[in-house]
Amino acid sequence: MCSTPEQAQTGTVPRRTRTSPALGLLLASQGAAFATYSICWDDPGFRLLCHIAPINLVAFFDHRSCRWLLPADVFRRSVVMGKEKQYWLMKSEPDVYSIDDLARDKETYWEGVRNYQARNFMRDQMQVGDEVLYYHSNCKTPGVVGTATVCKAAYPDDTSLDPSNKYFDPKSTVEKNRWVRVDLSIKKKFSRVISLTEMKAQSDRFSEFKLLAKGNRLSVLPVSKHNWDAVLALL
Secondary structure: OOOOHHHOEEEEEEOOOOOOHHHHHHHHHOOOOEEEEEEEEEOOEEEEEEEEOOEEEEEEEEOOOOEEEOOOOOOOOOEOOOOOOOEEEEEEOOOOOOHHHHHHHOEEEEOOOOOHHHHHHHHHHOOOOOEEEEEEOOOOOOEEEEEEEEEEEEEEOHHHHOOOOOOOOOOOOOOOOOOEEEEEEEEEEEEEEEEHHHHHHOHHHOOOOHHHOOOOOOOEEEEOHHHHHHHHOOO
């Protein structure tokens, strides 16, 4: 979030920009003559979000090296024109971060995902505006406890760079961070838990719902609109 006008800029970047040659090459590689952009302060550096219709790219400025970091695995590449809203289920242990915590904070970042498939869902498919079923896992009554909205698309998860953090990954570097996180905002806290047991007992309501698949342990799952509506109908 930008607190002052000096911390944000908007405008148009020509394909061969002199202010950021690396970014100019990136735009050229996408065949884009122009891109609208916004620069926001995003500790530990400026985050430059370039909208190149119909592709959305993210580049990060590293103050230590004074250059733009453009590793392919950091880019958020998705078709944003004509793409329908997507639906997800994301699991969190309530003693780590519960729906009550999100309702209090209003917004949070979703860090610590260390499964490649879950990471790929977040990095390659999630977009701002997608809706999320918030699921409490590893607790007495696991189940869906509310809904949230993706308010910031994938960006590097810097907990992987901190040796003192439980999510530290010695193979990740600033230049090539293997992990990402997204930001969520609260939409609704449910008045009761829609438990996993309840959903399994009414499995005929759902169609290929990955949550109910035997042996599924992913913390981030895509949800069809049909299954999204079926879950909410249980309230």
